[in-house]
Amino acid sequence: MIYPQNFEQKIGFDQIRGLLKGQCLSSLGQERVDALAFSDRREDIGRRLEETAEFVRIIQEEDSFPDQYFFDVRPSLRRIRVEGLYLDEQEVFDLRRSLETIHGIVRFLHWEEEETGDYPYPALQALAGDVAVFPQLIGAIDRILDNYGKIKDSASAELLRIRREILSTTSGISRSLNAILRSAQSEGYVDKDVAPTMRDGRLVIPVAPGMKRKIRGIVHDESATGKTVFIEPAEVVEANNRIRELEGEERREVIRILTEFSATVRPLIPDILRSYEFLAEIDFIRAKARFAIRTHSIKPLLEDRPLIDWATAVHPLLQLSLEKHGKKVVPLDIELDEKQRILIISGPNAGGKSVCLKTVGLLQYMLQCGLLIPLHERSRTGIFGSIFIDIGDEQSIENDLSTYSSHLLNMKQTMKHCDGRSLILIDEFGSGTEPQIGGAMAEAVLKRFNDRKAFGVITTHYQNLKHFADAHEGVVNGAMLYDRHHMQALFQLQIGNPGSSFAVEIARKIGIPEEVIADASAIVGSEYINADKYLQDIVRDKRYWETKRQNIRKREKQMEETIARYEAQLKELEESRKDILRRAKEDAQHLLEESNARIENTIRTIKESQAEKEKTRTARQELDEFKESVKDIEKQKAEEKIARKMEQLLEKQRRREERKKQPKGETAQTVVKPRPVQPLQPGDPVRIKGQTSVGELLDISGKNATVAFGMIKTTVKLDRLERTDAPVTKTGLEKSSSFVSTSTQESVYEKKLQFKQDIDVRGMRGDEAIQAVTYFIDDAILLGVSRVRILHGTGTGILRTLIRDYLKTVPGVRHFQDEHVQFGGAGITVVDLE
Template identity: 45%
Template sequence: MLYPNTIEQKLGFDKLRIWLKEACISTLGQNFVEKIRFSDNFGLVEKLVSQTAEMKKITEIGENFPSQNYIDATTYLKRASIEGMLLTQSEFSDLKVSLHTIKLCIRFFENQEPETYPLLGEYAKNVRVDKAITDAIEKIIDDRGQIRDSASSELSRIRKQLISEQAGIRKKLDTMLRSAKSNGWVSEDVSLTVRNGRMVIPVAAEHKRKLKGFIHDESATGQTVFIEPTDVFESNNEIRELEYEERREINRILLQLTSQLRPFVPDLQKAYQFLGLMDFLRAKAKLAREMDAINPPFTNRQFIEWREARHPLLHLSFQKQGKKVVPLNIELNEKQRILIVSGPNAGGKSVSLKTVGLIQYMFQCGLLVPVQEGSSMGFFQNIFIDIGDEQSLENDLSTYSSHLTNMRHFLTLANKRTLFLIDEFGTGTEPGLGGAIAEAILEDLTKSGAFGVVNTHYTNLKVLADKTPGLVNGAMRFDGEHLEPLYQLEIGRPGSSFAFEIASKIGLPMAVINRAKEKLGTQQVNFEKLLKELDIERRVFAEKNIELGIKERKLTRELADYTALKSNLETNEKKIVNEAKQKAKTLLADANQLIENTIREIKENKAEKEKTKVVRNEIQKFSKKNLEPELIPEPAATEEIYEPEDGAIAPGNYVRILGQTAIGEVIALRGKDAEIRIGDLKTTLKLNRLERVSNKTYKAATGEKSLKTVSKGVDLNERMMNFSFNLDMRGKRGEEALGLVDQFMDNAIMLGYDEIRIVHGKGDGILRTLVRNHLRGYSHVSAMQDEHADRGGAGVTIVKLK
């Protein structure tokens, strides 16, 4: 069930219907577009969407699928089914080309594997275009849509005789025309022409009496008359008779061909139904490609789980302008069935609401939807919406009365299979009363088990959502610092209307705004203030989460590298041990052989002193070659020598950063700052952070220790990439906190930041005082101040650096 009956206009589906009609090639497809309806039949929805997905796949792959001659010939078939009727030559020409398109479509699916396009392939199997009728039409109609001369022997005879007569009469008239030109009756550029189906000669009006014949016509100015000479009058009559005969023969042929077509009309009507479906599906596939739409998993239960959903119409409009739509992530399930969305005006609440309604509606109409992979579609039998103003003078309904009328339908008909959408819930009457009635209605809708999305500014509904099972708050994100909407939906917390901030930005007098705050009361002001502070805290923690994510990914990568290196070392160790064992085995065998040979030689030579000495020397050589370890000279240890030099630092000098080992060259001086180069890295530092060193120190650092210097440069780059201007030290003890401050300040000064942010919390102010007193010892600190009250106030110190 749908409510109200104008739901398509309110959601914007009527514009998608128009887009699809324009994308269709023929009225066949447009008729299908007119028949699009929301379906509450799960199986039918699944089938329609799957058909569209199959056609989208065909168009994306670039298959050779027919894209022209989708001609609606159904009216011709209706007339052909009547006994005694005949189709015209042009109608048979349309039949010929459109039937050829149908056969190409059928042949396409026949050439595919059954599992490639299961639904469309099965549909194509049930379509039949008999070869007898296409051959019969092909025999009569040529590729130009004309009747072939060979359509009948009589027609062939007539056309041959007609050509002969026309050639004869043209020959006579050419002779007469040359004579008239020589006599000056007609100008040299005149040629033969036809009037009333008869060949004539254009003659100047003053000479019309000089050429005997019948005047058929004259020019608009009356200066030229068109004369049929008497000598060719009979020949023209003969040609006219032959043309009548040709027309009668063609009608006879077409009547006979229509009779041949008549028995095949039922099959052909199904074939054109198939052709219309193909045209319609091509339009739906084109729309899906324009929107980057997909066919997400579809389940027969009630839920919404969408990733990066985009408003279809907004996507099409922005695409033409080269802009991108901010996507919507939304999830509704049994635990959070109804989403209460709050936030400032013009923040995107209504667009988000319509996005939910339009995507669900178009999916259950058989269209693919613009969501990201990983999304899932649920199934709803009812969609109820209350969007816009339905006041009616005829029915004496005010804006609020129309809203209450809609709510009556919602409360009466809503159930577990219902999706309802309410924009600006409770508006149109006194806010206190409207909020109370809206809260009572919402409680009943919650009990019905229905799913829904509600937009509101009422605080009591935000509080109700926070404490009621099945309800969940949502907020349209807003940049409180710049007072600009971000158009992003965040589920799990309520949003602030930012009414006072927006009023201040517009330029409303502060006195008026302050009086409004007083009239509102401290409870409501504090609630709005709390929402803003929570938003700021969320942004701070989001930044820290990003930093932690980067570090965690880096740690994971290094751990993987370590594991791989360890595994490689263990493998190499086993390999080396095995090789050593094998080598030892070989050496042992060689040694045993040598010993046996030595003993034999000693025995054979009866222990002669000289021979024994020679044999002993050979054994010693073998031992030195194979058994003694090879000595590998150890590299001489180098000491890090830093020789400071006196004198002022100037461009071209070599300097060291105090407290670090990095050595660099001074490129230029700018007041109290120096631009230095460390490896491939350039940076600007204060002169009091640098120490001049000797050339020997620089050569030692860039020569023997080149690898170390490079590694230092890499560390600086990584430090720049990973540095965050925000230091959160809440919960730290004094000594630990000051250590973090020193490290934070060193990095900030080295990287050239002019402003940093230290979060220490409010508490008793002990940590804040300790940190600020410590910072006063830094000569680089120019000023310190509290953060803006909306972003932490005295719990955050803003440090400005020189």
């Protein structure tokens, strides 16, 4: 039940109907908009909402939906039910295009099912399930109509004969007229630029009135100025008469063809009309979907019980109006359930109370009419069996009703019919009469509503209704917020406390004299004024603490995000550490394998030279110790990288802690006491920063230094070394170092002389190229070469990718890039080594 009769006009739904009609493509959909009605059945409401939501997805995601031709030919089809009547050319053309649209829509909704077996639009697919399409009828129309909706010459043999004769006769007339016209022009009867024209369907020649007797024929017309007469020469009168006869025959033949076609359509009219009902429904659903997109509406969660749990609900008409001026609507959050069924809204005038009430009424009515509504996705909606509204001035001279009498009549009907599934909307409850009795009457009526377990939104200024809400279960106060400092409404609803009318503050802002305000305050009493002031303070404090709570939640969320980010960085660092260790072990293993090969070569050389067993044993011992030293060096390199990353992270954390400890408004000043730093000298005990192994600095060359770690000499950057007081690491090889050291030094020196900084791997397979590059890079690192070049060619780029992927895993590679375009470009990789 909806009460009163002008309910839609009061909440603005009549404007919604107008906007929906504007989105329709034809009168088919507009009729459905007129028939749109309120429903309290969950199945019907849910089906309508789902159909509209699916069409929203079609509009947003599909480009091939057929919506070109929505023509309403139902009146024409109903007319030709009478035997002998026929559809004209335009009606047949509209029938053909609309039937094609119906066929296209049904095929579209079933296409996904045929292709994949899925139902992307199940509600619409069900709607199109038993709709008849008429491809044979479309084919029959195509045989008699062309692409422009005109009867084809080939529609019948008789029509083809008639039109050919018309064409030949017209051509003969044109030739005769042109000959007569040329002769008249040469005689000077007619101007040189005159051409034959048409008057009353007959070809004529324009002639000056003074020359009309020079040409034998019939005068058919003259111009408005009287300066030209139109003569049909006697030579073409008979031919023009024949044209008229043929045109009559053509019309009769066209009518015969259309009558014959209409006779074939007549038995199909009931099925065609049912298909047009489907087309009307599609037009209607499409209009609802387009309106939903325009108002940012969604399909909310729907429960089969009275419920309003809305977040960021928006009045659609107000939204559209404000959008034109670049403004936004303040959204409404409201909740009505079994515990708080009736909301009493108070607050200042022009504070948004009525807009809030109308928003509830309009959105609930739209929902139960099957329209999507603009609110947040987390909102929950319910279904009411009846909606009652009492809003506005209802004075009636005809019925001799005052405003208050009209309100009482509405209250009478509402109390008579309301129940636990009713939604009651009352604006300015109890107004229109003497305040004291009006407030008492309103409180008594409100008690009846509450006893009936009805739901409602009621706006008022009466204090007794605010007290009633505080004292009775099921009724709750709400306030429209007001900014006391700027003296302006915030249009925000806050449930839980009553609102102040701010009568004194508004009067003072408008400019009412202060003595008038003082007199009014004295009349009403200090107790009322203080109570209103306390109410304002409560609302103000609640807003303050609500803002504080929101800020705290925001800070907590930021802190949680920061902690999660740091934990992710630590996890990433740990994974990076493990990856570095793994690669370091792989590189060390590779180096050990190479060392083993060198050991075997050394032993083979010794055996071939028939050396003594003692020397062989000594050489093998020295090489084993060499392997251990290589292991230490590789381990140091890996640990050094990890130490550097850990040191950076700890330094960053230390600086962050110092900033937190630093008091606000003060600037931390760090005093660094410089201490004298002695430059490194050859012979100093040194170690690589972050490492524990101690070696002896042998030589300094620019930014590079040569350091001996036991029997191993290596070249490192000078700035990576630091002086240490720890003793130089001894390896135990000093006793026999003369034999191995000398040979090793000579071998290294010889290899350094023969080493080339370029390698060519073009034409090799991938594994061959990687092996060659591996040995080449290892030799370069061992010999302290800073830059090498790998020539791999361009080709398909596979070899280049494999080599660069390998270079990324080598610890000693600092950087690599394409060679300059003048020297080979992408066909050569330049590698910088540490």
